[in-house]
Amino acid sequence: MQHLLTLLAGASLATAGVLNAPSRIIKRDSWGGSVSLGPSKSTIVNAVTTLIPGTAPSTQNGELFLWPGMSNGTGDLIQTTLESWPDNSWCGATTGQWCVRASVFGGFGQLDGTASPVSGSDKVRIEYNLESDDTTWVQTVTNADTGAALSSYSIDAGPYMTGYGTGTECDDSCTGTIAAQQYLNTVITLASADTTFGDTIASASGATYTGLSSSQGGKVWTISTINVPAM
Template sequence: MFAVLSLITALASTAIALPAPALEARDSWGGSVSLGPTKSSIISAVTTLTPGVAPSTQGGELFLWPGISNGTGDLIQTTLEQWPDNSWCGAVAGEWCVRASLFGSFGQLDGPYSLVKGDDQVKIVYTRGEAVSGGWTRTQNVTNAVTGASLSTFSHMSGPMTGWGTGTECDDGCTGTINEQTYANTVITLEAADTTFGDTIATAAGATYTGLSSSEGGKVWTIATIKVPAIRSS
């Protein structure tokens, strides 16, 4: 069964130097829902995350994300982040920074970043594009689901992806989430039908889901809602 922790096996021990902080420490975990590995390959994944208000202050690092990976290679991950100082994206107390990122043996690569308020609905779309040497062009598009405003985007070559999962990370003694996170209208499309993909669903730390269903003979999988409870500080 696909576990959320397997999504991060591709993380490198160091990250490329960027104006924004790099996601290095991975200490403890809150609630999660995951699917995989599939017998096929993921060609697209769409979800809308409403994060809730971030803690008023932060002593560590707090990350919320949906990711896709094959457990041994790259990790495609758009992350909502709270650091002790989130001014790098223009966020103030109670707000998040968001950016599309890719992790692998090369370290960390990022798209542009934006601020996100607690009640914003953040639509995160992962798509597989044209075949290139070594894999496919994979694109992350992050928008405000209500206004359509672009929040981040990133494209890079990656290989096949077989698992999808949410993550809630509380690192370096962070202040944990104080509100429930919700994921709405999650749709994962596979290259070929896999009627057993739904059997791999797993939850952890009080996270719940409703409305798991499939269509097109097991090629398209939908989760109506995912709810991840607030967590305590690590």
């Protein structure tokens, strides 16, 4: 997980793509639980998970982010984020809801898709897919139960993704999570088999996982559940 967090801390962050949306804060205060895999001897070509975020804090002091992220050798971070700000009305969220948006971070700043509100019990399906040109990553965020579109973003970031992990990020002395998060049926597909990829799995700050398995000779890796406790 450290390679993901280091790249995130070093990014020069700005906002684009969402009218009046708040920008990310560079300062990092603390991190919640996490589970990560990588680096792989191969590269990732698809990653999908379904996140149940739990209720967001009813009031917020700083900025709180939940995300599954992927890092690459160029310093880009592919990260769809669920966000809790002191005022979440910018995405239409009400008390206890999150704002979700597909985002990418790098030396160019922060680039975002449109944002939507989601409730704590919503199942947010987040998929990252490398297109057939082997350079374009498409993030697709939907409600897993209804299929409703929540956010999307596409960017040329190259076939360099080698690490995948969850993050609970608390910036600017934020109010931490008040409910557990759960990631369901996380599936990571590699360009070629890496039978040692599962050996790289790590967890921190009380997060746990179940059902790590592989198929297609180590090309497809699945984690049945990831459970992240409240902060």
